[in-house]
Amino acid sequence: MRKYLKKILEERRQYFVLVVLLFISLAFLPLNKGEKLRNIKRYAFGTFAYLTYLENQIAEFFTNTKEIERLQKQNAHLMLENNLLREYALENRELRKMLSFQDSSAYPLLPAKVISKLISSIQGNLIIDRGENDGVKTGMPVITPEGLVGLVVETFSEFSIVRTLQNSNFKLAVEIQRNRFAGILGWDGINLFIKNVPTSVIVKEGDRVITSDIGTLLPPQISVGVTMKPEKTVSGLLGNIFVKPFVDFSSVKNLFVVKVLQNPKLNDVKLNLLSGE
Amino acid sequence: MRKNILITTLIFFALLSAQLYIVPFISIGFISPNLLILLLVFIALKVGQIRGTLIGFLIGLIFDFVSGGVVGSGMFAYTISGFTAGYFFDENNIGEDISFTKLLGIIFLVSLVNNFFYTILGASEVMNMSIIFFEQSLFSAIYTALISIPLIVLRRR
Numbered sequence: 001m002r003k004y005l006k007k008i009l010e011e012r013r014q015y016f017v018l019v020v021l022l023f024i025s026l027a028f029l030p031l032n033k034g035e036k037l038r039n040i041k042r043y044a045f046g047t048f049a050y051l052t053y054l055e056n057q058i059a060e061f062f063t064n065t066k067e068i069e070r071l072q073k074q075n076a077h078l079m080l081e082n083n084l085l086r087e088y089a090l091e092n093r094e095l096r097k098m099l100s101f102q103d104s105s106a107y108p109l110l111p112a113k114v115i116s117k118l119i120s121s122i123q124g125n126l127i128i129d130r131g132e133n134d135g136v137k138t139g140m141p142v143i144t145p146e147g148l149v150g151l152v153v154e155t156f157s158e159f160s161i162v163r164t165l166q167n168s169n170f171k172l173a174v175e176i177q178r179n180r181f182a183g184i185l186g187w188d189g190i191n192l193f194i195k196n197v198p199t200s201v202i203v204k205e206g207d208r209v210i211t212s213d214i215g216t217l218l219p220p221q222i223s224v225g226v227t228m229k230p231e232k233t234v235s236g237l238l239g240n241i242f243v244k245p246f247v248d249f250s251s252v253k254n255l256f257v258v259k260v261l262q263n264p265k266l267n268d269v270k271l272n273l274l275s276g277e
Numbered sequence: 278m279r280k281n282i283l284i285t286t287l288i289f290f291a292l293l294s295a296q297l298y299i300v301p302f303i304s305i306g307f308i309s310p311n312l313l314i315l316l317l318v319f320i321a322l323k324v325g326q327i328r329g330t331l332i333g334f335l336i337g338l339i340f341d342f343v344s345g346g347v348v349g350s351g352m353f354a355y356t357i358s359g360f361t362a363g364y365f366f367d368e369n370n371i372g373e374d375i376s377f378t379k380l381l382g383i384i385f386l387v388s389l390v391n392n393f394f395y396t397i398l399g400a401s402e403v404m405n406m407s408i409i410f411f412e413q414s415l416f417s418a419i420y421t422a423l424i425s426i427p428l429i430v431l432r433r434r
Contacts, residue, residue, distance in 0.1 A: 028349030044342035116297035121307035161345040
């Protein structure tokens with residue numbers, strides 16, 4: 001029996017190696033949230049990010065990015081301010097006074113550059129050249145002058161990982177600005193969509209979608225995108241609303257970390273999307 | 278031997294860097310070439326199936342740690358890719374005289390396998406299989422095969 005097994009093992013060594021390695025790979029999947037793996041990742045990522053950062057610096061050596069950065073920062077501020085003004089137009093003046101909304105344009109913005117990207121239809125991630133040394137913390141939103149890009153999910157001393165909206169692990173509380181319908185925005189590998197929206201909710205093509213007040217991780221009223229044609233399910237009671245993001249994720253290069261945490265206490269509680277790997 | 282390992286390691290890091298920094302500029306939406314697959318195929322055709330599988334595992338391990346993706350998904354995908362590429366290893370013809378179309382076909386197949394498993398394991402929820410296969414895997418595999426043409430031609434010369 002032993003001889004027979006040995007013979008099989010020798011003849012089919014390649015399959016044995018394959019199965020063992022695949023098991024090891026699968027064993028890593030649930031460890032993604034663990035601190036040990038995070039430490040290894042921190043070391044490996046930190047070392048490699050310097051390489052890509054250097055490449056980035058060489059590529060930008062001849063371009064004057066200061067002025068572009070300043071204008072983009074101004075644009076980002078205007079985008080936030082513009083959203084707030086839209087809100088004001090939609091809300092009644094008295095209610096606005098009572099609620100005394102925070103002036104979101106006053107959010108401190110930290111300019112950052114994308115140093116590398118993971119081109120994947122389901123794992124949309126960006127690596128930016130700002131980290132803990134710049135005051136970046138896990139949970140901070142990342143925007144461009146056009147709108148929301150994503151959320152900082154990992155920070156290292158000099159770099160951070162941003163999970164973009166185009167990541168199937170990213171779920172975001174949003175609302176349709178015109179009718180205040182709130183839902184959860186997700187990514188299915190091709191489209192951004194708000195799932196299970198009752199067909200009684202009237203959604204027009206082109207309605208603006210913004211981050212919601214009920215969200216726990218992002219400040220409200222950050223532009224996300226516009227609605228596309230609603231899709232009805234077979235039952236006809238619920239449907240999906242597809243959303244076209246304002247940000248072109250394929251070309252995003254310069255962005256801003258909004259140095260604000262929606263609720264610092266919640267940061268420790270590890271809510272929904274941050275633990276969604 | 279050591280010199281070969283050193284050169285291969287350097288090429289690997291250069292390609293890894295290019296995959297994360299240059300490839301985003303030449304990608305069409307989510308359709309992007311996989312440069313690491315090219316290296317893996319060339320290595321596996323030279324060293325065989327077992328070593329190809331092991332090298333695939335190592336490539337996936339490093340890729341997962343430096344890319345910010347889900348650790349384990351790349352390892353799984355590259356391990357299977359190394360195994361698949363190594364299947365075409367021929368002891369009597371260690372990759373030198375392999376025909377152009379066969380090599381192109383191997384690169385396409387290995388890339389397809391890699392994209393498919395990487396997408397499946399990285400997704401947090403069940404996705405449409407036709408989307409995963411056609412939109413995420415097939416087109417990127419075609420792109421990878423196309424990108425490999427100049428390299429194959431250069432290698433043959």
